Amino acid sequence: MATPGNSSLYNIDTGILKENACVILVKTEWNAAIVDALEAGCKKIFDTYKIRYQTLVVPGAVELPFAIKRHWERNKETAAAPDAFIALGCVIKGDTPHFEYVCDSVTQGVLQLNLLLPVPTIFGVLTVNTEEQARERIGGIHGHKGAEAAITALKMIHS
Structure with a gap:
């Protein structure tokens, strides 16, 4: 079981964080109360950690990979590249x-983005049986997966 106590994820020892780092959050409209809490x-x-961020909204989870790829393609050679x-x-x-x-579609989409793009895409999608x-x-008892996704992004940017 994934609980906050069985990981050293919260230990941020990345040294000097990248100045002016920018992370793009791409969130779904479905289950808005939960997703807003993740955000x-x-x-x-x-x-x-004084990290710049921007949020994009898509209708559902299947649309996440497309929106991320499109944002990258439109901004990769600009100062707005995340x-x-x-x-x-x-x-x-x-x-x-x-x-x-x-679940399979969004998981495979994020995997493909991580293999295709030169910047990481962090999987912050809850796949659960119940609300x-x-x-x-x-x-709650399993920590805060939104905070964990942000920490993971920081570690991947600075690795």
Whole structure:
């Protein structure tokens, strides 16, 4: 089980952080209350470390990889080129196989982005059976997955 106590993720010993680092958060409209909390966790970490960020919104989780790739393509040779992306979403299992298709699509999409782009894309998508499980991951017994995604982005930028 992934709990805050069985990882050294929260130990940020990256040395000197990159000045003017920028992270693009790409979040979904589905399950907005959960996703907004994930975003807030990211922002708290970025504010602490003075990291610039911007949020883009897409309809659902399947659209996350496309929006990230399009943003990169439009900005890669400009001053607005980000140092990392974070895909934020929450997919809650229902009664149909749709859950598995969506989760697999977004997971494979983020994997492809990490192999294709020269900057990291962090997987900040909750894939849970219930809303209660999602809430446990936005500051509950399983920590705050938004904050963890932001810390992961910082570590990947500075590795």
